[in-house]
Amino acid sequence: MFRRLDPLLHSELRLAVMSTLVSVDEADFVYLRTQTGATAGNLSVQLDKLCEAGYITVEKVFKGKKPCTNCIATEKGRKAFSEYIDALKDYLSVGK
Amino acid sequence: MFRRLDPLLHSELRLAVMSTLVSVDEADFVYLRTQTGATAGNLSVQLDKLCEAGYITVEKVFKGKKPCTNCIATEKGRKAFSEYIDALKDYLSVGK
DNA sequence: ATAAATCAGTTTATTTTATAAACCAAATTC
DNA sequence: GAATTTGGTTTATAAAATAAACTGATTTAT
Numbered sequence: 001m002f003r004r005l006d007p008l009l010h011s012e013l014r015l016a017v018m019s020t021l022v023s024v025d026e027a028d029f030v031y032l033r034t035q036t037g038a039t040a041g042n043l044s045v046q047l048d049k050l051c052e053a054g055y056i057t058v059e060k061v062f063k064g065k066k067p068c069t070n071c072i073a074t075e076k077g078r079k080a081f082s083e084y085i086d087a088l089k090d091y092l093s094v095g096k
Numbered sequence: 097m098f099r100r101l102d103p104l105l106h107s108e109l110r111l112a113v114m115s116t117l118v119s120v121d122e123a124d125f126v127y128l129r130t131q132t133g134a135t136a137g138n139l140s141v142q143l144d145k146l147c148e149a150g151y152i153t154v155e156k157v158f159k160g161k162k163p164c165t166n167c168i169a170t171e172k173g174r175k176a177f178s179e180y181i182d183a184l185k186d187y188l189s190v191g192k
Numbered sequence: 193a194t195a196a197a198t199c200a201g202t203t204t205a206t207t208t209t210a211t212a213a214a215c216c217a218a219a220t221t222c
Numbered sequence: 223g224a225a226t227t228t229g230g231t232t233t234a235t236a237a238a239a240t241a242a243a244c245t246g247a248t249t250t251a252t
Contacts, residue, residue, distance in 0.1 A: 001131060002108075002112045002115075002131070002132060002133070004108070005108050007237095007238090010106075010108060011238080011239075012098075012100070012101050012106060012239090013239080013240095015187050016098045016187060019098075019186075019187045019188065019189040020189070022189055023189040029200070029201070030199090030200075030201095033200095033201095035097060035098070036098060037098070038240095039240075039241070039242095040199095040200070040201060040202085041201085041202075041203085041204095041240075041241065041242075041243090042239070042240055042241080043201090044200095044201060044202055044203085045202090045203095045238095045239080045240085046239085048202095049238095065247080065248065065249095066199070066200070066247085066248075067199090067200055067201070067247085068200085069200080069201075085188055088184070090112075090115075091111050091112060091115045092115065092181055093115040093116070093118055093119040103208095103209090107209080107210075108210090109210080109211095125229070125230070126228090126229075126230095129229095134211095135211075135212070135213095136229070136230060136231085137211075137212065137213075137214090137230090137231075137232085137233095138210070138211055138212075139230090140229095140230065140231060140232085141209095141210080141211085141231090141232095142210085144231095161218080161219065161220095162218085162219075162228070162229070163217095163218085163228090163229055163230070164229085165229080165230075
């Protein structure tokens with residue numbers, strides 16, 4: 001009845017990050033930070049976890065003289081996200 | 097943009113419990129346990145938290161010779177639940 | 193030029209949470 | 223009447239989230 005919720009996505013910040021990334025195709029650290037309102041430390045940790053899970057890829061480049069951490073949702077990540085959303089419906093108790 | 101998710105509800109088991117309770121008006125421990133598939137220990141702990149938050153009321157009665165822990169969602173709990181669901185929409189990235 | 197502040201993060205530490213394991217008292221079954 | 227089951231609670235442990243402190247490079251102000 002209640003499908004299990006992927007613990008990697010059932011985290012406020014990681015979910016916000018994935019939600020942003022699936023709709024935007026690519027986003028850098030600074031953008032994710034402003035969008036989510038997260039602290040840099042928290043964001044850094046959660047990006048690592050998403051990366052290790054293979055839900056995103058992280059590429060570090062230089063934009064002029066400044067470092068820039070670019071994030072992209074992988075196919076695996078997109079699939080996991082949509083499955084999470086789907087499973088979540090069990091919990092909304094709209095259609096019993 | 098991303099509304100904060102009530103941490104009391106952003107828990108797989110507590111969310112499943114509240115989801116059940118808002119749709120069912122009253123449920124006992126055993127029923128909640130079978131519905132959610134949770135262990136008794138985990139359920140006990142999470143019911144305490146929901147109770148302390150004022151999201152549910154817990155009434156212990158005897159059904160014949162057996163103890164029975166009855167749970168009901170309060171108005172406060174129902175409101176928090178529907179607000180949680182609403183805030184969650186920010187994360188689904190369907191409408192941008 | 194250099195000291196101070198800022199940017200773009202990472203690492204480490206602390207608190208909170210979720211979960212499991214162990215336990216308990218009463219009732220039931222063998 | 224001994225063992226098992228029922229309906230839980232309490233305690234212990236593992237995992238998570240978050241904050242705080244730090245780094246290394248870059249501007250900005252003096």
